[in-house]
Amino acid sequence: MITGAALSANSNLQLSGGVLEIAGDLNGGTSGDFSHNRGTGAGAIQWIGDGGFSASGANRTVRLNNGTSNVTWASSTNFVGDGYALLLGSDYADATLTFANALSLNDAQREIRVSNGSAAVDGNLSGRIRGGNNGTGTGGLIKTGAGTLELSYSGAGANDYSGDTEIRDGALRVTTVDSLSTNSNFQLNGGVLEIGTDLNGGTGGDYSPNLGTAAGNLQWTGSGGFSAASATRTITLNGGAALIWGTTSNFVSSSSSLIFGATGSDNTVTLSNALSLGASGTRTIQTVQGTNSAVSSATLSGVVSGTASLAVEGNGHLDLTGNNTLTGDVTIEGAELRLLGASGDLAQASGFSVRLGGTITLDNTSGFADRIGAVGVTLAGSTLNFLGQTGNIDTSETIGVLTLAGSSATGGTTGSANTINIARGDATGSATLTAAALTRNNGTTANFTNPAGTLGTIGDNPRLVFTSAPTLDDGILAYATINGTDFATYTTVNSVTPDGLSAYTGYLTGAQTGWTITSDNAAPAADQTLTGVRTINSLKLASGIDVAQAGFALTLQSGGILSTGGIATTISGGILTTGTATDIVIHTYNTADTVVSSILTGSNGLVKSGSGTLTLSGASANTYTGITRVNEGTLVLGKSAGGVAIAGDGSPSSTDLFVGDGRGIDTLRLDANEQIANDVNVVLQGGAVGNDANKAVLDLNGTSVINGAARAESFHSLRIEGNSVVDFTGGTVCAPTFLYLDTLDVASNALLTVGNWIEFTDFLLVNKLSFDSTEMPRIVFDGYGGSANWKVYDSSFYQITPYAPVPEPSTYGALAVGGLTAFGAYRRRQKRHAA
Structure with missing residues (x-):
């Protein structure tokens, strides 16, 4: 610089x-x-x-x-x-x-x-x-x-070169008519053409090329598409003729993606042609979020048809406004798919799977209903939005079974945190979404939200109704909350008019001496100190409310704990366990900390949900042996006196700890040494590579010195899925940070970013017996060039390091002695930021 x-x-x-x-x-x-x-x-x-x-x-x-x-x-x-x-x-x-x-x-x-x-x-x-x-x-x-x-x-003349214009990556923005060479053939081969002006001279639309290989034509030679700048832009290809993906000459091939949006775009691009996806296979539309999150990356206004499957990916938004006839299944990963307008639907699709931070929005503000028909929707770390009609009109929509699912990963299935949002259009209009049933896989959670009105109340309010009512656990769904403030329940006024899902209100608010019925759902109004063994169904702790167990066991039959408010809450001083076949599910919506220093026991697992922080502390080790799933927010491990926070099941062949569900920044933070048992297998499940909004993070947090090390942790295996980070925060040469692994496994479509790494201070060590050098290209060090390298650390371990352990300069280029030479190697990589 x-x-x-x-x-x-x-x-x-x-x-x-x-x-x-x-x-x-x-x-x-x-x-x-x-x-x-x-x-x-x-x-x-x-x-x-x-x-x-x-x-x-x-x-x-x-x-x-x-x-x-x-x-x-x-x-x-x-x-x-x-x-x-x-x-x-x-x-x-x-x-x-x-x-x-x-x-x-x-x-x-x-x-x-x-x-x-x-x-x-x-x-x-x-x-x-x-x-x-x-x-x-x-x-x-x-x-x-x-x-x-x-x-x-x-100016005078125009760009008039006659060779090809090939866009291999990023965006090529055209902002004047003179800058578009009509002598050139434009080729999309990994990037997008960004339309920044009316290139049709006011004759309609903004860009209307024919597909072909001649001068002035446009062709796909790989993946590619369009984005918009300065105003909404409309693209019409081949005079508006219908396009068939994989068949129409010079259009997208069956093995390539259609890309909409760019990092610098600020408006929506509309493709007006009807689009058939063909008869088989999967067609992928990649969306890219631009500088204005309030607008969609693209709109498909023509009819989308075919029997192939549709995958919508990326971090942008795709709107469908046509009366589409697609009969294949639809998968949404990371991106948002919105069905809106007077006829936008996918009512003939065979099913919807929304995962890894994806969102499906049924936007009925214009009054149109039956957006997706009666097929099921599966959510796995994702969001379902239903928006009611504006104009003070009641709105209803019916879908199939709503399923809360995890994601398949090596060694088992992750959990997932999901959001189902029901919004009425106006204060004097209701919005009712009816689903056939609610099903749930182990380890999954849901937060049902509504921005206005009271969810589940008769009248001008939002409602979520299930034709087959979900089974309650003593009055609640322990895995579900309403707006992060109450457990969810389900009630029916009578056999004709169901109330639907709503916030539970029947809490026992008195002293712990009244916790004598196992079906009670307690929400004490003040701090409690147990005077005996207690068994209740669930526990809700409002801002600043603490429970001291005083050596007595506390059993939660449903496993449900909900923490709310803005002042830290604590459960301490005894054994904390659950009913026979249930995990402990802790929803942390407290904006401060939720601290559990009690001993977690039993053969069931732990599920961390909610955007807040949960800290497992105390001097005694936890002994529960089920799976730990960090679905959302941050789980801090801070056991003292050498006690482990996560014991696992003692078997090196099964996964004991899943961090992340592919949505948001999900973090496991270590605040003390050796918090995870040596035979535990850990999976970091981030979102799609390149989407920094969705990451799984292992934060070693070496900010304190214990036995000469800022942080030292060892466990059996670390499996990397999606976009994941190991963060070497803190540590010094005199108090280094160590992570010892028997096995490091990076999935073929994953990326491990090592953050805050400093030479001679931070050590990522992998046992020589299981080390696989072919995975190094999928490991990068933030702030360093190239992929990872390795070297001998001692007789048992290799150390994973940057390819060149000298940090990159703040720009590509540097000044050299003997002339002013910008010689820094220009590395073809996107910006990478650790969490």
């Missing part, structure tokens, strides 16, 4: 694999921010490989040779040569870099590689682009890198 005072006028600046990040006006107030001449002398700039510029602090403009005159690839002296790329932006840049010179491609395909910084547009070519040597010719553009490149030329 260079400011004006830091740039030596006596040095020659050489670009050889990196970028010069401009953080100030280097021209002393004259035109542009950087206007150096090309050359080999002092104060000049030259390319001797890949190279370019990025911007910091404010948008910056580069004008080579102090102007906007033409530069020719592989011809102009000291400019980019054959086989090298022009680099724009960096992963750490926060503004747009404009390259203002006219650019001639010299009759060859030329790569412009754009990194994805935090600005909406990372690089901009504002000069005219021509295909030859300052004239027409066959040169073309290859857009690579995850960032956004804008073409904004407007």
Whole structure:
């Protein structure tokens, strides 16, 4: 990063694999921010490989040779040569870099590689682009890198190069009619074409190309699609003819994805064509969240048909507004699928599976009903929204069985936390969602929410009704809450008018001496100290309420514990267990801490749900042997005196601890050493790789020194699923952090990011007998280049390290002795951030 005072006028600046990040006006107030001449002398700039510029602090403009005159690839002296790329932006840049010179491609395909910084547009070519040597010719553009490149030329003539425009990654934004070369064939091969103006000249829509290989045509050669900037944009292909995925010439192949949205887009793009998914297989639509989360990435306004399956993935939003006839099943992972408008539905689909942070929204605000028919919806770490009609009108919708499910993982099935949200349209209109039944897999939880009104009350309120009523456990669903403030219950006024799901109100609020009936659901109004063995059904602790067991056992028949409010609550001083066949399910919606220092016992498991923090502390080890599932929020392990918080079942062949359900940031934090028994198997289950909103985190939290180490932990195996993180927080050379593993296993579609790692301070160690070097490409160290490496630590363990244990500079590029050389290796990777 260079400011004006830091740039030596006596040095020659050489670009050889990196970028010069401009953080100030280097021209002393004259035109542009950087206007150096090309050359080999002092104060000049030259390319001797890949190279370019990025911007910091404010948008910056580069004008080579102090102007906007033409530069020719592989011809102009000291400019980019054959086989090298022009680099724009960096992963750490926060503004747009404009390259203002006219650019001639010299009759060859030329790569412009754009990194994805935090600005909406990372690089901009504002000069005219021509295909030859300052004239027409066959040169073309290859857009690579995850960032956004804008073409904004407007002036005499137009961009007129006749070679291909290939978009391999990120977005190519076109913001003027002159910048779209009608002589070029546009090819989507991993990236999106971002429409930033009306390219049809006011004749309707915004972009209406024909599919084909000729000049002015568009074709898919891999995955790709569109995004929108500055306004909503409409795409119409082949004059509006219906498209068949995998069959229509030059459209998306059956093995490629349709991509909508980009990190810098700010509006919705609409594809107006009818779209058939074909007869078999799965068709994937990838969505990307832009800078405006209030708008969808894309709308499909034509009819979606076919018998193939549809997968909607990513972190954006996809709207369907047509009366669709698709009969295959629909899977939503990470993204949101919204059915809305006067006819938007998927009523003939065979089923819906929503997982890994996905959302399905039945938006009936316009009055249309029967969005998905009577088929079932399976939620696995996901959300179902039902939005009632506006205009003070009652709304109803009927679906099939609602299933709470986990995700399949090595060694078993994860749990999941799910949200079902019912919203009335107006204060004088009700919204009723009727499902055939509610089913639940072990370890799953649900929070039923409503933004207004009272859930489950007759009148102008939201309601969730089940044709086959769920089975209550002494009046409650211990695995479910209403708005995170009460356990859920289900009541029926009579056989004709069901009330539906609602908040439980029949709590026993008095002293613990009254906890004498096993069916009681207690919610004490004040702190309690047990005076004997107690057995109740469930326990709700409001803000700041503590239960001291005073050495007496407390049994919760349903296993349900709910913590609310904003002041920490504590259960301490005895054995805490559950009924015969139930897990302890602890919902932590307290915004402070929920602390359990009692001893958890029994053969059943522990389920952590709710957005808050649960801490297992105390001097005595827990002895329960069931599965521990961290569905949501943070589980802190802080047993003292060498006691383990998670004992497992004693078998190295089964999974004892699942962290994450693929939705949100789910964290296991270790606040003391050796909290997990040595034979325990751990799975981190994050969301899809690349979606940083959904991660599973193991936080070693080495902020205190115990027996010479900031943190030391060892257990049998660590399995990585999806987007997961091991975070070496804290620790010093004098008090290092150690994680010992007998086995480390990274799934083929997963990514393990190691965060806050410091050489000689943090040690990720894997037993030599089980070490698999083929997994190293799926492990990265945040702030370091490349994938992971390994080296011998001692006779039993390998140490996993960064490929190069020297942190990357804050920008791609560095200053070298002997000329001012931007030589930092430009690594093709997206930004990675540990939790």
